[in-house]
Amino acid sequence: MSPLKKRRSVLRSDGLQTLISSLLCIILGLAVGYLVLLLINAAGAWDATMAIVKNFFKFTKAETRMKNFGLTLAKTAPLLMCSLSVLFAYKVGLFNIGAAGQYTAGVCAALIFALHPNFLWPWWACLLVAVAAGAILGAICGALRAYCNVNVVISGIMLNWITLYLTNWVLAWVKNPASPYTKELRSVNTSALIPSMGLEKFFNNKNVTISVVLVLLIAVVIWIILKKTKFGYELKATGNNLHAAKYCGMKENRNIILTMVIAGALAAAGAGLFYLAGIEEWSTTQSAVPGMGFNGIAVAFLGGLNPLGAILSSYFIQHITTAGGYVNLQVYSAQISDFISSMIIYLCAFVGFFKMFINLRLDKGEERKARKAALLASTEEGGADE
Amino acid sequence: MILLLQYTIIFAAVLLLVALGGAFAEHSGVINIGLEGIMVIGALGGALAMSKINIEYGGFVIVVSTIVASAAAGLIFSLFLAVAAINFKADQTITGTAMNMLATAGSTVAVKAMNTAASGGSDVSSAIRYINQKQFFIHRFGDFEFSWFMLVAVIALVVAYIVMYKTRFGLRLRACGEHPQAADSVGINVYKMRYAGVLISGVLGGLGGITFITTGVSEWKFENGVVGFGFLALAVMIFGAWDPLRIAGAAVIFGLFRALGNVHTGIPLLEHLGIPGAVYNMLPYIVSLLVLAFTSKRSRAPKAEGIPYDKGLR
Numbered sequence: 001m002s003p004l005k006k007r008r009s010v011l012r013s014d015g016l017q018t019l020i021s022s023l024l025c026i027i028l029g030l031a032v033g034y035l036v037l038l039l040i041n042a043a044g045a046w047d048a049t050m051a052i053v054k055n056f057f058k059f060t061k062a063e064t065r066m067k068n069f070g071l072t073l074a075k076t077a078p079l080l081m082c083s084l085s086v087l088f089a090y091k092v093g094l095f096n097i098g099a100a101g102q103y104t105a106g107v108c109a110a111l112i113f114a115l116h117p118n119f120l121w122p123w124w125a126c127l128l129v130a131v132a133a134g135a136i137l138g139a140i141c142g143a144l145r146a147y148c149n150v151n152v153v154i155s156g157i158m159l160n161w162i163t164l165y166l167t168n169w170v171l172a173w174v175k176n177p178a179s180p181y182t183k184e185l186r187s188v189n190t191s192a193l194i195p196s197m198g199l200e201k202f203f204n205n206k207n208v209t210i211s212v213v214l215v216l217l218i219a220v221v222i223w224i225i226l227k228k229t230k231f232g233y234e235l236k237a238t239g240n241n242l243h244a245a246k247y248c249g250m251k252e253n254r255n256i257i258l259t260m261v262i263a264g265a266l267a268a269a270g271a272g273l274f275y276l277a278g279i280e281e282w283s284t285t286q287s288a289v290p291g292m293g294f295n296g297i298a299v300a301f302l303g304g305l306n307p308l309g310a311i312l313s314s315y316f317i318q319h320i321t322t323a324g325g326y327v328n329l330q331v332y333s334a335q336i337s338d339f340i341s342s343m344i345i346y347l348c349a350f351v352g353f354f355k356m357f358i359n360l361r362l363d364k365g366e367e368r369k370a371r372k373a374a375l376l377a378s379t380e381e382g383g384a385d386e
Numbered sequence: 387m388i389l390l391l392q393y394t395i396i397f398a399a400v401l402l403l404v405a406l407g408g409a410f411a412e413h414s415g416v417i418n419i420g421l422e423g424i425m426v427i428g429a430l431g432g433a434l435a436m437s438k439i440n441i442e443y444g445g446f447v448i449v450v451s452t453i454v455a456s457a458a459a460g461l462i463f464s465l466f467l468a469v470a471a472i473n474f475k476a477d478q479t480i481t482g483t484a485m486n487m488l489a490t491a492g493s494t495v496a497v498k499a500m501n502t503a504a505s506g507g508s509d510v511s512s513a514i515r516y517i518n519q520k521q522f523f524i525h526r527f528g529d530f531e532f533s534w535f536m537l538v539a540v541i542a543l544v545v546a547y548i549v550m551y552k553t554r555f556g557l558r559l560r561a562c563g564e565h566p567q568a569a570d571s572v573g574i575n576v577y578k579m580r581y582a583g584v585l586i587s588g589v590l591g592g593l594g595g596i597t598f599i600t601t602g603v604s605e606w607k608f609e610n611g612v613v614g615f616g617f618l619a620l621a622v623m624i625f626g627a628w629d630p631l632r633i634a635g636a637a638v639i640f641g642l643f644r645a646l647g648n649v650h651t652g653i654p655l656l657e658h659l660g661i662p663g664a665v666y667n668m669l670p671y672i673v674s675l676l677v678l679a680f681t682s683k684r685s686r687a688p689k690a691e692g693i694p695y696d697k698g699l700r
C-alpha cells in the first residue's frame with residue numbers, strides 16, 4: 001500500500017455528513033417549534049410537540065394506528081414525487097419552485113378528465129394527461145430559461161399563480177353544486193380510482209392504493225437515471241458548469257428543457273396519484289397553490305438531494321405535517337407543522353457550512369497527527385546519529 | 387374610472403417599494419427571493435401596531451408608528467437572509483424560499499395564537515382587526531381615496547434615486563454587486579455594504595407589505611401570505627433594469643394590470659367583453675412572464691449577484 005494513501009476518517013464520507021446535518025436540522029427545527037409553542041402557551045407546549053412527533057402513534061388501538069399510518073403513507077406519495085421533481089431539476093442547477101404549479105396542473109388535468117361527463121376516463125388515462133400537463137408547464141419554464149434567460153424561480157412563481165387561477169376556473173365545471181369542492185370520484189366515476197390491490201385491506205384504509213408502491217419504484221428509477229446513465233451524468237455536468245458542459249459538446253439547452261419536462265411530469269404525476277386515489281377533493285375557491293410543492297423543496301434538501309434520502313425525508317415531513325392537526329387546536333394552530341418544516345429548510349441552507357466545518361476540523365486533526373509523526377521521526381533519526 | 391386610477395396607484399406603490407428593496411439588495415450582490423416573506427412580516431408588524439395603539443392618540447401617532455413598526459419588522463426579518471447569505475455563504479435561493487414559507491407559517495401561527503388567546507378559543511381566524519385605525523391612512527378627495535402610503539412610495543423613490551446615484555454610499559454599494567474583489571481592494575468593506583443592501587431591502591419590503599394588506603376593503607388573512615406580490619416586484623425590478631426611475635415606470639404598468647383584476651366588473655366596456663374573472667386574475671402574472679421573456683436576454687443584472695463573497699478568493 002502506498003504511504004500516501006492514509007486511512008480516511010468515516011466522518012469524511014459525504015453520505016454520513018449529510019445524514020448528520022439533516023438530523024441536526026430536524027432537531028433544531030423541532031426545538032425552534034417547541035420554543036414558539038412555549039411562547040404561545042407554556043402549559044401545553046411539550047404535549048403539542050410530542051403530538052407532532054408521534055402522529056398516529058398516539059392512538060392506542062393497533063387498528064386505528066394502522067389506518068392513520070396508511071393515511072400518512074398515502075399523503076407521502078405526492079410529497080415524494082414533488083421532492084423528486086425539485087431534486088431532479090436541482091441537479092442541473094435549476095430551482096424548481098414551480099413544482100407547486102406543476103402539481104396543480106396535474107390536479108386540473110386528472111380531475112377534469114375523470115369527472116367531466118364528456119370524458120369519464122379510467123385512472124391510467126387520467127394519470128397520463130396529468131403527467132402531460134405537468135410536462136408542458138415544465139417545458140415552458142425550461143424553454144424560458146434556455147432561450148430567454150428568464151430566472152426559473154420567478155417564471156415558476158408566475159406559472160404557479162396562472163395555473164392556480166386556471167385550475168379553479170376549469171374545475172368549477174365539475175364541482176359540486178352545493179359546495180366549492182369538485183365532485184367525489186367514488187360517486188361519479190369509480191373507474192378513475194387507482195386500484196389498491198389488497199393494500200386497502202392491509203391498512204384497513206380505502207385511501208391506500210398502489211400509488212404508495214409506485215412512487216417508491218419511481219424514486220429508485222430516478223436514482224438510477226442520475227447515478228448510472230449517461231443522461232444523468234450530462235445533467236450533473238451541466239449543473240456543475242454550464243460552459244464546460246457546452247464546451248464538451250453537451251447540448252445544454254436541450255438538457256435544461258428536458259430536465260424541466262421530467263421535473264414537471266414528476267410533480268404532476270404526484271398530483272394524479274394523490275387525487276385519483278379519492279382522498280381529497282379540490283376546492284375551487286382555493287386562494288393559494290397547495291403546499292405540497294413547497295414542502296417538496298424541504299424534503300429534497302433534507303434528503304441531501306438524493307432520491308433514496310428523499311424517501312425517508314418525505315415520510316418524515318409528511319409525518320409532522322399530518323400531525324399538525326393533532327395539536328390542541330383550542331390553543332395552537334395546525335400551521336405549526338408548516339412552521340417547523342420551513343425552519344428545517346432554512347437550516348438546510350447551512351448544511352454546506354456545517355460540512356465545511358466538519359472537514360476543517362478533520363483537516364486540522366490530521367495535520368496535527370502528521371506533525372507529531374514527523375517530529376517523532378526526526379527525534380528518532382537524531383538518536384541514531386549519535 | 388377613478389377607482390381604476392386609485393387601485394393602479396396603490397398597487398404601483400406596493401410594487402415600487404418592494405422592487406426598490408430588491409434593487410438595493412441586488413446592487414449590493416445579494417439576491418433577495420425572500421421579499422415575499424419580508425412583506426408578510428412587515429405587514430404583521432404594521433398591522434399589530436395599527437391594532438394595538440389606542441385610537442385616542444390620533445391619526446398622526448398611528449400613521450407614523452405603523453410605518454415605523456412595519457419597516458422595523460421587515461428589517462429584523464431580513465437579518466435571516468443577511469446572516470445566512472453574507473456570514474455563512476449559504477445558498478441565497480434556498481434561504482429566500484425558506485424565509486417566504488417561514489413568514490407565512492410563522493405569522494399565521496402567531497396571529498391565530500393571539501386571536502385564540504384573546505377570544506378564549508372561539509375565534510381562530512388569522513386576521514388582525516384594524517378597520518377603525520385604517521381610516522387615518524385615507525383621505526378622500528371626491529371619489530378618489532388618497533392613502534399616505536402613496537406618499538411614502540414617492541418619497542422612497544426620490545430617496546432611493548439620490549442614495550443610489552448621488553452619494554458615495556450608493557456608488558460603493560453598486561461596486562460590491564458588480565465586482566466585490568475590486569471594491570475590497572480599495573478598502574470598501576464588502577460584508578458591511580451587503581448588510582446595508584439587505585437591510586434596506588428589508589425596510590422597503592416591510593413598508594410594501596403593510597401597504598399591500600391595507601389596499602383591500604376587508605381585513606387581511608395572514609394564511610394567504612401576500613399572494614405572490616414579492617415575486618411580481620422582482621419581475622418589476624428586472625423589467626426596470628435595476629434602476630429606480632425605470633422601476634417606477636414598470637411598477638405603474640404592472641399596477642394597472644393588477645388593478646384591472648379588482649375593478650373590471652365596475653367598468654362597462656370591460657364587463658361587456660364578457661371575459662371571465664379568472665383571466666383578469668391571471669393577467670399580471672402572464673404579462674410579467676411575457677415581459678421577462680423579452681427583457682431577460684440582455685440582462686443588466688449586477689454581475690456578482692448571488693455569489694457569496696469570499697475574501698480568500700481575491
